[in-house]
Amino acid sequence: MIAFLFFLVFLLVYMVFAVYAERKLSAFIQDRLGPTEIGPYGMFQTLADLVKLLQKEDIVPVKADKWVFLAAPAVIFTAIFAGFAVMPLTPTLQGSGAVVGVFYLLTIVSIDIVGLLAAGWSSNNKYSLLGAMRSVAQIVSYEIPVGLSVLCVVVLCQTLDLQEICYQQGIYIRTLPVYSESTNYLFGIKRLGIDMTEVGGFLTWNVIRMPLFFIVYIIFFIATLAEANRAPFDIPEAESELVGGFHTEYSGFRWALLFLAEYGMMLLVSFLGAVLFFGGWNTLFPNIGPVRLADWTSGMPGTIYGNITGAFWIILKAFIGVFIQMWVRWTYPRLRVDQLMHLCWKVLTPLSLLLLFISALWKLL
Amino acid sequence: MQKGANNSYFGNIWEGITSSWQGLKLSFKHIWEARQRRTPIGITDPDYFKQETGIVTLTYPYESLPVPDNGRYRLHNEMEDCIVCDKCAEICPVSCIDIEAVKSTEEIRKTSDGHSVRLYAARFDIDMAKCCFCGLCTTVCPTECLTMTKTYDFSEFDIRDMIYHFSDLSPEQAVEKRQNYETLQTAKQQAKASTTNVQPTEEKTAEQTSTTPATAKPVMKKPAIKPVTKPVITDPTPSISEETPYVTEVTPEISQTIQEAAPQDTKAEETDQSEQAPAKPVMKKPVIKPMIKKKTDE
Numbered sequence: 001m002i003a004f005l006f007f008l009v010f011l012l013v014y015m016v017f018a019v020y021a022e023r024k025l026s027a028f029i030q031d032r033l034g035p036t037e038i039g040p041y042g043m044f045q046t047l048a049d050l051v052k053l054l055q056k057e058d059i060v061p062v063k064a065d066k067w068v069f070l071a072a073p074a075v076i077f078t079a080i081f082a083g084f085a086v087m088p089l090t091p092t093l094q095g096s097g098a099v100v101g102v103f104y105l106l107t108i109v110s111i112d113i114v115g116l117l118a119a120g121w122s123s124n125n126k127y128s129l130l131g132a133m134r135s136v137a138q139i140v141s142y143e144i145p146v147g148l149s150v151l152c153v154v155v156l157c158q159t160l161d162l163q164e165i166c167y168q169q170g171i172y173i174r175t176l177p178v179y180s181e182s183t184n185y186l187f188g189i190k191r192l193g194i195d196m197t198e199v200g201g202f203l204t205w206n207v208i209r210m211p212l213f214f215i216v217y218i219i220f221f222i223a224t225l226a227e228a229n230r231a232p233f234d235i236p237e238a239e240s241e242l243v244g245g246f247h248t249e250y251s252g253f254r255w256a257l258l259f260l261a262e263y264g265m266m267l268l269v270s271f272l273g274a275v276l277f278f279g280g281w282n283t284l285f286p287n288i289g290p291v292r293l294a295d296w297t298s299g300m301p302g303t304i305y306g307n308i309t310g311a312f313w314i315i316l317k318a319f320i321g322v323f324i325q326m327w328v329r330w331t332y333p334r335l336r337v338d339q340l341m342h343l344c345w346k347v348l349t350p351l352s353l354l355l356l357f358i359s360a361l362w363k364l365l
Numbered sequence: 366m367q368k369g370a371n372n373s374y375f376g377n378i379w380e381g382i383t384s385s386w387q388g389l390k391l392s393f394k395h396i397w398e399a400r401q402r403r404t405p406i407g408i409t410d411p412d413y414f415k416q417e418t419g420i421v422t423l424t425y426p427y428e429s430l431p432v433p434d435n436g437r438y439r440l441h442n443e444m445e446d447c448i449v450c451d452k453c454a455e456i457c458p459v460s461c462i463d464i465e466a467v468k469s470t471e472e473i474r475k476t477s478d479g480h481s482v483r484l485y486a487a488r489f490d491i492d493m494a495k496c497c498f499c500g501l502c503t504t505v506c507p508t509e510c511l512t513m514t515k516t517y518d519f520s521e522f523d524i525r526d527m528i529y530h531f532s533d534l535s536p537e538q539a540v541e542k543r544q545n546y547e548t549l550q551t552a553k554q555q556a557k558a559s560t561t562n563v564q565p566t567e568e569k570t571a572e573q574t575s576t577t578p579a580t581a582k583p584v585m586k587k588p589a590i591k592p593v594t595k596p597v598i599t600d601p602t603p604s605i606s607e608e609t610p611y612v613t614e615v616t617p618e619i620s621q622t623i624q625e626a627a628p629q630d631t632k633a634e635e636t637d638q639s640e641q642a643p644a645k646p647v648m649k650k651p652v653i654k655p656m657i658k659k660k661t662d663e
């Protein structure tokens with residue numbers, strides 16, 4: 001319940017400031033100033049926009065499939081918000097400790113597609129339909145690299161529980177009964193015989209436990225970018241060709257909800273990336289001999305300090321992920337459909353298959 | 366690496382990675398440089414072109430680039446100096462200057478450069494919404510009272526507020542001035558009407574004096590002759606400077622001989638003194654004709 005309330009409030013506040021951050025960041029990349037008027041440095045610009053959106057009329061096109069049209073934004077947002085349920089925010093705080101967390105996440109996020117298609121289809125508008133079709137084609141294709149790259153991590157960690165994956169990547173691995181006998185070796189290679197269990201920090205993150213995971217992360221990042229319909233994979237929305245893509249006909253609050261869902265999706269995949277590759281709620285700093293940086297910067301699981309530091313680290317990592325997504329968005333132009341499919345089927349999928357194979361072998365080392 | 370698309374499979378991937386990385390580096394450079402920003406300095410500042418990085422936008426209403434003093438934006442008319450000659454209204458390519466002049470009964474004032482103002486501007490409106498800022502009106506203005514200022518931000522909520530009224534007369538004053546002029550005119554006409562017979566002759570003489578330049582040429586002949594005769598007399602004087610006292614003595618003889626000595630032309634070559642005397646009347650006739658021609662040529 002705490003996790004639910006936390007994520008709901010957190011998501012709303014995050015969304016307001018993520019839009020602001022995105023506008024500022026895009027402005028800086030383009031040598032502009034961005035919003036400056038409302039609040040200090042224009043901070044409350046999005047709040048003002050939101051108030052405006054809420055005041056707007058909720059228009060339903062006459063020829064639209066009314067109930068589907070009205071329900072679609074709710075479906076999209078619900079699907080994404082439900083994804084946060086299995087996110088381990090701190091060592092003890094998690095909405096649902098589902099043992100199949102990773103698969104649940106991949107599944108629930110796929111419901112997003114149903115919502116997108118419903119929105120586009122029911123709008124009874126060619127742009128919306130084209131956008132929805134593109135969106136489905138894109139997301140279904142990119143499910144495969146996402147699934148394979150997540151599988152690489154699962155193969156190495158041998159669990160689907162996101163909380164367990166987090167525990168494995170830090171100094172508190174032995175506090176979990178299942179892993180009380182486990183040891184973290186440098187690069188995950190037992191034969192090197194370098195015990196990292198007590199060192200922790202970034203040295204026990206999955207990207208270090210299996211160095212090739214950095215490439216896996218890049219695949220995961222690109223593919224989730226496409227899942228979130230973010231530029232350069234924003235052909236479902238493609239303002240310059242499709243007006244607004246699947247959300248062309250939406251206005252007011254429902255449009256705000258779709259917008260919220262997009263930013264929520266960005267945050268969700270950034271959280272997932274942080275958990276799978278960058279140690280989840282584990283601290284960045286390792287213990288170096290008597291300098292117990294890892295102990296100082298992350299409290300014992302269950303303590304208040306442990307909760308605060310855990311939440312701090314994972315949110316920081318997620319925000320860095322969001323920052324990179326924005327940075328990428330304002331750097332690259334939109335991909336053509338054929339380039340999109342080329343990238344997915346001919347580059348990312350074979351590469352992630354190969355990496356999955358290597359990851360499986362790595363576990364045997 | 367070769368330029369353009371590298372057409373092998375791995376070549377494409379490699380090129381994709383390197384060029385994407387370049388792109389990311391470039392945009393990050395801009396984020397990094399966003400710590401600096403442009404300051405509102407004018408084109409005259411030596412540093413104007415120096416800042417090549419950082420944010421270029423200014424928060425406009427709060428800061429703006431200074432405009433040089435010769436900026437050509439909103440028009441301003443210094444009514445004190447305007448002689449209401451209507452030139453600006455005529456030259457304007459979009460006809461956005463609207464002038465209604467009212468004649469004055471006397472000279473109203475002198476402009477700062479000495480023109481006398483004899484017309485009131487009952488209306489002097491410039492529609493800045495139509496103005497294309499060509500500046501022609503300021504060029505033709507004889508007193509240079511109409512100028513372009515460096516105010517460029519003068520947008521209005523109501524398009525009618527874009528019409529600038531420069532007239533220094535209120536509508537009532539304009540009506541009053543017009544009435545003054547009309548009463549004066551009617552008074553004049555009545556005065557004329559009282560001396561009905563005289564009036565046409567007066568007008569004729571007025572016309573004559575006004576057309577004197579045309580008819581003056583025959584009148585001019587007589588004075589023209591006199592200067593001509595004098596040079597003819599004085600021309601020889603430098604050569605025969607000692608004889609100048611004789612000239613005055615000779616002239617009465619000339620006037621006498623003019624009438625008589627015209628046929629004595631051939632004898633003029635024989636005696637020095639008598640040469641001059643008969644020569645003059647001879648010269649008169651040919652001299653007069655070219656003089657007339659010159660005048661008519663002019």
Ligand code: SF4
Nearest residue numbers: 457496497499500502
């Ligand atoms: S600047 Fe040009 S367009 Fe404007 S009022 Fe003068 S003559 Fe007319």
Ligand code: SF4
Nearest residue numbers: 447448450451453506
């Ligand atoms: S040209 Fe100059 S002096 Fe003449 S009416 Fe226009 S502003 Fe007045």
